[in-house]
Amino acid sequence: MVSLSDLPLRDDLRGMTPYGAPQDAVRYALNVNENTHPIPEDVARDIVESLARAVLGANRYPDREFSELRTAFAGYLGHGLDADQIWAANGSNEIIQHVLQAFGGPGRRVLGFPPTYSMHPIIAAGTGTEWVTAERDAGYRISPETAVAAVERTDPDLVFLCAPNNPTGTPLPIETIEAVYAASRGMVFVDEAYAEFMPDEVPSALTLLPGRERLIVSRTMSKAFAFAGVRVGYLAADAAVTDALRLVRLPYHLSALTQAAALAALRHAPEMLAMVDDIRGQRDRLLAELPALGYRAHESQANFVLFDGVADPHATFRALRERDILIRDVGLPGALRVTAGTEEETSYFLAALAELGAGGAH
Structure with a gap:
């Protein structure tokens, strides 16, 4: 077996890493901004x-x-x-x-x-x-x-x-x-x-x-x-x-x-897009409830919310992962990103984050 460095790879690609969002099997996957609602x-x-x-x-x-x-x-x-x-x-x-x-x-x-x-x-x-x-x-x-x-x-x-x-x-x-x-x-x-x-x-x-x-x-x-x-x-x-x-x-x-x-x-566009209003509602709920937990939630017009004020993003990410929740560490200091899921998914995430206390896991 040879390594990547042994191959005649293009010079401008050497040292690069591929896209790698986690694909762990969890109950609450809220990390890659998917629409978590099932297709009707x-x-x-x-x-x-x-x-x-x-x-x-x-x-x-x-x-x-x-x-x-x-x-x-x-x-x-x-x-x-x-x-x-x-x-x-x-x-x-x-x-x-x-x-x-x-x-x-x-x-x-x-x-x-x-x-x-x-x-x-x-x-x-x-x-x-x-x-x-x-x-x-x-x-x-x-x-x-x-x-x-x-x-x-x-x-x-x-x-x-x-x-x-x-x-x-x-x-x-x-x-x-x-x-x-x-x-x-x-x-x-x-x-x-x-x-x-x-x-x-x-x-x-x-x-x-x-x-x-x-x-x-x-x-x-x-x-x-x-x-x-x-x-x-x-x-x-x-x-x-x-x-x-x-x-x-x-x-x-x-x-x-x-x-x-x-x-x-x-x-079926109208029926498919009926899910959008529910997702917007959960996003707005995150925007309202994350500050109540001690975080700053950035204004979002998407189906996810970036929040900062996280003392140790890596530790909080791991602590949530242990609770069967996957969110995204996007590499911004003190910040994490969470997808707006269903009402049940959002409730579970917010409850788990509240358990970790202000600033998340340390």
């Missing part, structure tokens, strides 16, 4: 029947352009979008990879604002794209002025923004997105993985698409649609962007089964 039975039945029909034609390659699915996504998103403006892939991570393959690569740089989604720099490295960073304002915010200064300093080929941000849940003002686009010469990628959990009155970056051919808005079915295990991400952009992504995608990259499952879920 009638929706699950329709999905299974759709998969059965798709299997009968599995001897043939799937629709390479996934035309029906793109039309369905355009209808779901609204905003006057049509199928030519939609792209889909195996999770939003593959969406990010396609974008970086098409518009990044060796000799190009992408600007990000840590702390942010951990896969952004990982996929950038995998595509040979330089990852450059800029600091956020207080409270993990990004004002238009801060963002524009970062763009002018780094002159990036791409800018990656999270709205709302992961891992902090922080809202991103639409004015910041507008300012970044105006200041940039390259592509502006807005990751809206948690958009369905935002307040109804908060505008999506989708509203900015008309007249902005360098703007990309990414979504996922993993969160609001409880489809994390199916792996379906998608984006909306100018039709020329989807033409660019065809140059780098693998042939038939979306299987017939993936397309069938996604279409069935979209047919």
Whole structure:
């Protein structure tokens, strides 16, 4: 057996570690921002029947352009979008990879604002794209002025923004997105993985698409649609962007089964999204009750809450793990992140945290 260091690995990948969120078998898994609500039975039945029909034609390659699915996504998103403006892939991570393959690569740089989604720099490295960073304002915010200064300093080929941000849940003002686009010469990628959990009155970056051919808005079915295990991400952009992504995608990259499952879920969008209000309620409950336990909960428009004031995050993480609860240590000083689960899951987590006392385990 040889080690990784014995292989002729690319020099820029040496010393890196892969994405590694814990996958422990616990009763309360509240660490990777999944939708912990089960898919409604009638929706699950329709999905299974759709998969059965798709299997009968599995001897043939799937629709390479996934035309029906793109039309369905355009209808779901609204905003006057049509199928030519939609792209889909195996999770939003593959969406990010396609974008970086098409518009990044060796000799190009992408600007990000840590702390942010951990896969952004990982996929950038995998595509040979330089990852450059800029600091956020207080409270993990990004004002238009801060963002524009970062763009002018780094002159990036791409800018990656999270709205709302992961891992902090922080809202991103639409004015910041507008300012970044105006200041940039390259592509502006807005990751809206948690958009369905935002307040109804908060505008999506989708509203900015008309007249902005360098703007990309990414979504996922993993969160609001409880489809994390199916792996379906998608984006909306100018039709020329989807033409660019065809140059780098693998042939038939979306299987017939993936397309069938996604279409069935979209047919039940109202029923699937009924879970969102309950999740928002549990998130807001966390925002209210964590401070009562002695922690500071950061404002969140996502399906999770970042809280700090934890004396020893590693010890608290382990103590909760011993109580069959898995949350996320995101590497921020004195902070941990918890997914908003069902009412029962949230109650169990809050009770366990209360047992540990103010500041958590030491």
